[in-house]
Amino acid sequence: MTELTKHEPTTIYIKPSSGLAALRLGDLWKYRELVFFMIWRELKVRYKQTALGALWAIIQPVMTMLVFNFLFGTVAKVPTDGIPYPIFAFSALLPWGLFAAALNQGSRSLTANHNMISKIYFPRLVLPISSVLAGLVDFAISFVILVGMMFYYNITPSWTALWALPLFMLLAIITALGVALWLSAINVKYRDVNYVLPFLTQFWLFITPVAYSAKVISDQWQLVYSLNPMAGVVNGFRWALLNAGSGPDAALYVSAAISLLVLVSGLFYFRSMERTFADTI
């Protein structure tokens, strides 16, 4: 007998829940190893039976950067504050890629693992959380490319990058997880989410200064524009890495607060829908 079975067994009461569900994040903590294993599985499986393997983590953002470079850098000539366009775009594509992958994988995580949900008990939050976190590895791989490009263009980041980058990544992840919690729970019943996702991702890309600089937005719209947390993340990355633009301002705090609100409401919504997942999926 193992450790686990030696202690006095605890009694679990199963009954129909009603009202606002408790978050029971302690349960999630007990299953932290499962989060780790889900991430590990996701990574193991992601590039199986591809000739290029993990290179895809690099090829995707690099190709996007080349296309953007041609369209916005060479043809449209968007202003970049004197920063070479390739690194201007790539420094934004990194956090954007992290966010977009997290949002998409997270929103599909429940339907993708429907057989687990309908057969076995575990805190369902494990699924979106591990899908979102798995995106960090791709991020780390393409970060190496960014470092190489910075050497090439001879750009030295400021020391603030050390604390600023993790914080902006955290904001990107919080935003993605918050939205993914809502969408994954809705997706269990309404697969419409699968059709909304590509559109949502594309739309969000347009309202985020990835291909262009936030400065092209006219002043009257700046406030509304900066409420998009991803605008804050992308600007923050450029600020910390390339010394472009000004640092975090009040708008960032507002958008961070919005992200937190989405995350917390997403957690509650997810938890209260969770009880019917196994029946509806």
Place this chain on the structure above:
Amino acid sequence: MTTAISVKNISKRYDIGTAQTKFRYGMLREQIVDTIKAPFRFAASLVKRNPQLAPRNSGQNFIWALKDISFDLEEGKVLGIVGRNGAGKSTLLKILSRVTEPTTGTVSVRGRVGSLLEVGTGFHPELTGRENIFMNGAILGMKRAEIDSKFDEMVDFSEVGQFIDTPVKRYSSGMYLRLAFAVAAHLEPEILVVDEVLAVGDAEFQRKCLGKMSDVAQQGRTVLFVSHNMSAILRLTQEAIVLNKGKLLMRAPTQEAVDFYLSSGQAESGERIWDADEVSAASAPFRPTRLTVRDRSGKVVDTIRSTESSSLEFEYELTAPITGLRVGIYLSTMRGEYVFTSFDTDDPMMFEKFGARSAGRYVSRVILPPDIFNEGRYSVGVNASSFAVKRYFMDENALAFNVDISGAPGTQWPEPRVGPIRPRLEWKIEKISD
């Protein structure tokens, strides 16, 4: 004795209304109205706490998968659950293992519940056996250290040793299942919930699984065991409950419960019906319509008792006369070994009389004498042909049925017997010298 599981008045309602309205065809106007209303309904359902409790159409668009079930189970007991498909067995197990919530009622469960609801859940075909063991263990709630310490034992149990670093997509279905069961069986929960894992796998492996389960029971842990295999239920449990249409019909010592279940005719319908569009045009003028397995009294059953005679009835229609026709059955085990083949005109007298059949509807009926089959599941194939002329129709797996061997020779020893047949043979014992 402490109570391990206490189930109080649980009911579970499934809303089936949505599916019914969604897939109705040809009602364009309603469909359009429905489409326009859909976003509003969607918005409303998002804020509603429990959409289950408010079916869209207030009519009978829901089913009670369980209705007012109550029972207590003491620690260390093994309880069998029998009932036909749709009786609510799986729903009950799902509630006990916290996969889904009851609509009403409460359950208290003392200790960790290990579920074998479906072995291999979370297995990923691209991962190797080793990787899947860790993955599956984590899904079932094991700690990493726990998996590490039992890893070798699991590999031994699964008998896939040398393929442990091969992706499981290259495994045979038997290897896959053995590996999956090995992980689940080494989980050490206080309460083990087992749902029909023994329907697959070969006899040797089934023996190991049953052995593992009785080990678990002997260690004083509580087991809930669902199976269609009555002899496994009889062997492993002392007590059983019978469910029918979501209601608990009886709780009794296993032998009594199984007898009640088998004789009350709720067992799975042993019937196969061919619709006109299922049969290829090449079969004409032969058209199969129905195949049934019947017990001694002529009732259509899914499970026959090996100690009683039973029958197979094959109904078909000839749209034109056929000469030299023979209609027959193949019987094989689920592993694909043939047990025997027999045709309705094997007897020359019968062939003379029925070799040429005019157009019309027919039934070919055959009695299967007692004491032929061993326990397990058998597949019935059908064939209609004229020898060396034409094969009109053949379906190798038309229907399957179970054989329950309770009372058969040798069942006083609770062990599986190898071989597809289990004849009642007459032995003589003589003493030759002192």
